[in-house]
Amino acid sequence: MRIAMLGSGFIARFYADSLHAQRRVDRIHLVYSRTASNAARFATDYGLSYHTADMREAIQHPETDVVLIALPNHQHMEAVLACADAGKPVLCTKPLGRTAEEAKEMLMAVERAGIFAGYLEDLCYTPKFLKALKSVQSGSLGRILWTKSREAHPGPHSDWFWDKDKSGGGAIIDLGCHCVEIGRNFIGKDIRPLEVMCWADTQVHPIDAEDHAIGLVRYANGAIGQFEVSWTFRGGMDLRDEVMGTEGTVWLNSFLRTGFEMFTTGNGGGYVAEKAESDSGWLFPVGDEAHELGYPHMFTDMFDAMEQGREPLETFYDGYVVNAILDAAFASAASKRWEPVNLEIWRGKEEEEGQAGFLVYDDEHYLIKREILPNGDHKLILKHRKTGQISQTVTQS
Ligand SMILES: NC(=O)c1ccc[n+]([C@@H]2O[C@H](COP(=O)([O-])OP(=O)(O)OC[C@H]3O[C@@H](n4cnc5c(N)ncnc54)[C@H](O)[C@@H]3O)[C@@H](O)[C@H]2O)c1
Numbered sequence: 001m002r003i004a005m006l007g008s009g010f011i012a013r014f015y016a017d018s019l020h021a022q023r024r025v026d027r028i029h030l031v032y033s034r035t036a037s038n039a040a041r042f043a044t045d046y047g048l049s050y051h052t053a054d055m056r057e058a059i060q061h062p063e064t065d066v067v068l069i070a071l072p073n074h075q076h077m078e079a080v081l082a083c084a085d086a087g088k089p090v091l092c093t094k095p096l097g098r099t100a101e102e103a104k105e106m107l108m109a110v111e112r113a114g115i116f117a118g119y120l121e122d123l124c125y126t127p128k129f130l131k132a133l134k135s136v137q138s139g140s141l142g143r144i145l146w147t148k149s150r151e152a153h154p155g156p157h158s159d160w161f162w163d164k165d166k167s168g169g170g171a172i173i174d175l176g177c178h179c180v181e182i183g184r185n186f187i188g189k190d191i192r193p194l195e196v197m198c199w200a201d202t203q204v205h206p207i208d209a210e211d212h213a214i215g216l217v218r219y220a221n222g223a224i225g226q227f228e229v230s231w232t233f234r235g236g237m238d239l240r241d242e243v244m245g246t247e248g249t250v251w252l253n254s255f256l257r258t259g260f261e262m263f264t265t266g267n268g269g270g271y272v273a274e275k276a277e278s279d280s281g282w283l284f285p286v287g288d289e290a291h292e293l294g295y296p297h298m299f300t301d302m303f304d305a306m307e308q309g310r311e312p313l314e315t316f317y318d319g320y321v322v323n324a325i326l327d328a329a330f331a332s333a334a335s336k337r338w339e340p341v342n343l344e345i346w347r348g349k350e351e352e353e354g355q356a357g358f359l360v361y362d363d364e365h366y367l368i369k370r371e372i373l374p375n376g377d378h379k380l381i382l383k384h385r386k387t388g389q390i391s392q393t394v395t396q397s
Pocket of ligand 1: 008009010035038095121160174
């Protein structure tokens with residue numbers, strides 16, 4: 001594939017490093033940046049044939065097979081609509097929109113145009129995540145009851161993130177989009193998110209948006225997806241997920257603890273890892289950041305999907321659902337109540353609310369708990385299915 005990169009900032013470079021690494025065959029051939037000198041610098045750094053300060057020229061270029069949007073949030077819609085107009089396949093970074101309304105417009109535009117569209121949600125492609133998801137989907141954890149996803153760091157690296165009009169919000173939109181989609185994947189994308197309860201505040205920075213938030217997303221099958229997002233966390237970038245099911249548990253630590261710890265007096269200095277705050281003392285470097293953050297697997301899925309005529313794992317529809325959940329989170333943070341997730345387009349199950357059944361022990365009882373005590377005794381706690389009486393039996397060791 002010949003890729004047109006829109007944007008030449010932080011994520012554009014991460015994407016380019018991933019795309020041009022390990023002798024991959026899909027190459028960026030062109031970069032658009034609104035500042036010509038930035039476009040030229042990016043083109044030189046990555047050995048590109050063309051650079052331009054005209055976005056439509058980049059999209060419509062006859063050699064462009066696919067467009068990669070790495071622009072600030074308020075630029076996503078214009079870029080997606082231009083790709084739809086030009087009939088060019090498009091990959092868009094997260095969040096898809098600033099609101100579900102924007103995301104819906106982008107979704108409708110690409111579907112009307114009949115073009116391939118992929119949602120670049122890298123944290124749903126990390127090697128750890130993909131393996132954990134496979135275990136969840138094969139039933140290793142039983143019925144999923146609760147997921148928790150946390151992304152916290154000291155705040156983003158460009159002015160526009162901090163401007164609510166351009167970004168669409170603070171930590172909720174910037175980091176919550178990752179956490180919500182991680183939870184949705186584990187709980188099941190076909191399970192409808194019903195409502196959100198969210199606390200948000202601006203604890204540290206002089207901005208209109210929130211710099212810290214915690215939310216709960218309640219799903220139609222009774223599962224809860226928790227997200228914790230912050231631009232106030234000190235000490236690097238904290239990316240952790242937990243999944244709890246009736247048959248098991250998964251804990252993932254994707255960045256601050258990857259099994260690489262290093263001490264240095266600071267002699268040498270330099271870059272350690274994304275959002276690392278120090279280059280001396282005990283450090284937690286990351287071996288191959290792009291890989292740990294999921295970019296290579298993400299692009300492989302996107303390009304394979306394009307060639308095979310199938311949907312990628314993360315679609316514009318997913319981006320739209322995420323935006324709808326985040327809209328409800330903002331509404332809840334303001335109202336301090338549970339707020340409904342308004343999904344005008346729902347393509348999952350239309351199931352009744354409520355949890356699946358209890359564990360049956362025998363014809364008369366449900367099983368509540370089985371445990372071996374410190375003295376070796378076996379304890380069984382049961383509930384009578386008709387009377388509701390709770391009883392226990394102890395078998396001595
Ligand atoms: N893990 C991830 O997937 C991840 C990580 C970081 C950023 N992002 C997303 O990538 C996008 C870009 O973020 P970034 O970190 O690269 O930001 P950045 O500020 O580093 O880079 C943004 C780029 O867009 C250009 N730009 C800024 N305003 C523009 C405008 N009005 N018109 C045209 N171009 C403009 C800048 O010059 C720069 O080239 C955002 O949507 C962000 O949420 C995703």
